[in-house]
Amino acid sequence: MLSREENELLTRTGLGTPAGAYFRRYWLPALQASELPTPDCPPVRVRILGEDLIAFRDTEGRVGLVDEFCPHRRASLFWGRNEECGLRCVYHGWKFDVTGACVEMPNEPPEYRFNNKIRTVAYPTREYGGIVWAYLGPPESVPELPKIEWARVPENHRYISKRRQESNYLQAVEGGIDSSHTNFLHASLEAFRVTDAYLEAVKNSNNLRAKYHILDKSPRFTVKKMDYGLAISVRRNAEEDTYYWRLTQFLLPAYTMIPQQKGLAINGHCWVPRDDETCWVWNMTWNPDSPLSEDDWKSIREETFIHARVDPATLRPLRNKDNNYLIDRDQQRTKNMTGIHGFAAQDQALQESMGPVVDRTRERLGTSDTAIIAMRRLMLQEIRALQEGEEPFAARHGDVYWVRSAAVLLKRDVPFDESSRDLVGAEV
Amino acid sequence: MNPAHIVTVRDFSPATLAAIAAQLEASTEFEHLVYRESELDAVWSITGFFLAENSVAQDAVARLHETVHRAHDLVGEGRPREAAALLRTLL
Numbered sequence: 001m002l003s004r005e006e007n008e009l010l011t012r013t014g015l016g017t018p019a020g021a022y023f024r025r026y027w028l029p030a031l032q033a034s035e036l037p038t039p040d041c042p043p044v045r046v047r048i049l050g051e052d053l054i055a056f057r058d059t060e061g062r063v064g065l066v067d068e069f070c071p072h073r074r075a076s077l078f079w080g081r082n083e084e085c086g087l088r089c090v091y092h093g094w095k096f097d098v099t100g101a102c103v104e105m106p107n108e109p110p111e112y113r114f115n116n117k118i119r120t121v122a123y124p125t126r127e128y129g130g131i132v133w134a135y136l137g138p139p140e141s142v143p144e145l146p147k148i149e150w151a152r153v154p155e156n157h158r159y160i161s162k163r164r165q166e167s168n169y170l171q172a173v174e175g176g177i178d179s180s181h182t183n184f185l186h187a188s189l190e191a192f193r194v195t196d197a198y199l200e201a202v203k204n205s206n207n208l209r210a211k212y213h214i215l216d217k218s219p220r221f222t223v224k225k226m227d228y229g230l231a232i233s234v235r236r237n238a239e240e241d242t243y244y245w246r247l248t249q250f251l252l253p254a255y256t257m258i259p260q261q262k263g264l265a266i267n268g269h270c271w272v273p274r275d276d277e278t279c280w281v282w283n284m285t286w287n288p289d290s291p292l293s294e295d296d297w298k299s300i301r302e303e304t305f306i307h308a309r310v311d312p313a314t315l316r317p318l319r320n321k322d323n324n325y326l327i328d329r330d331q332q333r334t335k336n337m338t339g340i341h342g343f344a345a346q347d348q349a350l351q352e353s354m355g356p357v358v359d360r361t362r363e364r365l366g367t368s369d370t371a372i373i374a375m376r377r378l379m380l381q382e383i384r385a386l387q388e389g390e391e392p393f394a395a396r397h398g399d400v401y402w403v404r405s406a407a408v409l410l411k412r413d414v415p416f417d418e419s420s421r422d423l424v425g426a427e428v
Numbered sequence: 429m430n431p432a433h434i435v436t437v438r439d440f441s442p443a444t445l446a447a448i449a450a451q452l453e454a455s456t457e458f459e460h461l462v463y464r465e466s467e468l469d470a471v472w473s474i475t476g477f478f479l480a481e482n483s484v485a486q487d488a489v490a491r492l493h494e495t496v497h498r499a500h501d502l503v504g505e506g507r508p509r510e511a512a513a514l515l516r517t518l519l
Contacts, residue, residue, distance in 0.1 A: 001500070220434075222432070223459050223462055224459060225457075225459060364473035364476060364477070365469035366466070366469065366473060367436075367437060367463075367466045367470050369466060369469065370463065370466045373462050373465050373469065377458070377462055377465065377504065378458075
């Protein structure tokens with residue numbers, strides 16, 4: 001359990017909060033580059049860490065990220081005209097460039113213009129890996145971009161999607177690192193019940209997850225603190241003489257890499273607080289060795305795994321709280337645990353059902369929650385260290401993100417740490 | 429004593445508490461403290477359920493429940509030996 005004070009410290013990320021200050025020390029995914037497809041295209045709203053911002057791509061292709069509200073009379077710049085290297089407020093014509101400088105103030109008589117004294121809030125941006133990243137922290141402490149594998153593979157080796165979740169970021173991260181829920185929430189009924197039909201179907205499978213994941217519903221967790229965050233190893237019984245090991249990477253401040261055996265596409269997430277009660281869920285599928293396969297694309301199109309279709313205007317999933325995630329109770333009776341289609345919607349349904357901000361003083365945890373406990377403890381340490389003046393190490397050392405998740409079958413007498421060393425380094 | 433080993437917590441017996449206390453005394457690394465916190469969480473959960481299901485006054489269990497909560501918080505603060513000492517007062 002957490003105390004009320006600890007829960008508040010971890011979950012509040014607005015301006016002036018300790019966790020907010022911590023997130024602001026990192027480059028954060030803000031929007032997909034494709035949301036600003038061309039120079040002078042329409043601006044888009046970006047809400048991140050409780051701040052309402054507008055992103056626009058100027059005439060020279062540079063991306064600006066500025067306060068949504070014009071400093072003149074607080075009209076929204078979403079209605080602005082993106083033209084000739086700036087975003088012009090349509091209320092009185094004030095125009096701002098990507099640095100936030102007010103470059104024109106046409107409504108004031110020339111002798112009264114003071115635009116050279118006006119700036120709006122503007123945050124630096126970088127384009128990297130198909131994403132526009134933003135840094136909302138102190139200008140004197142600009143961090144490094146994370147050297148994270150999915151951002152560095154060729155474009156046709158990756159697919160990235162983004163959706164809005166109506167819960168605090170932390171319970172979403174916890175879902176991402178908790179391997180044990182996958183035996184239940186994401187299981188078919190045949191797998192959950194370990195029917196003869198299921199065993200027969202997976203008997204000769206080369207897919208370790210299909211074959212072994214579901215058979216041991218009580219995995220053993222170990223955690224290891226790393227420069228980038230946490231390496232979370234989960235051991236399940238496989239054959240009589242083997243264990244099925246899965247290693248999830250948790251990378252600060254809020255990324256995961258889902259375990260996958262070598263050769264298959266890897267999946268991962270990044271969660272960015274939108275405000276205290278909503279978050280952005282970024283979803284990445286990538287293959288370091290080859291373009292995504294037809295099976296990968298099928299899974300993406302059919303929303304079977306981490307990606308979900310969204311309303312393009314709001315980025316809210318089409319399966320959402322208002323329509324009960326399109327639950328099919330017949331499916332729930334006969335086919336899968338939830339009756340909800342796709343891992344993304346299943347996760348979202350349960351995480352949103354916990355309330356906008358989970359009251360962790362009321363939890364009843366056990367030893368299977370080790371990974372979650374480790375992540376919370378690490379984040380609390382990091383946030384408190386920053387309060388004491390210590391800058392986050394990972395933010396300033398992008399190289400530490402050059403890792404990968406892993407899944408492997410090992411003889412029971414073989415230590416996982418040594419065997420996995422070759423598997424967990426990124427290779428692109 | 430291997431602090432990387434997670435104590436099996438099925439009850440709040442003296443044996444379980446003693447095992448956790450011994451592990452606390454040997455725990456120094458971040459990972460060890462996480463495992464100790466999870467063990468104490470489990471004991472706190474079990475005692476909490478016990479108290480909720482038993483209407484007869486259970487002062488001893490209530491005291492244990494509260495003490496384990498304090499021990500848990502001490503572990504979170506990086507003070508495992510103090511947490512161990514607190515647990516040993518229950519034995």
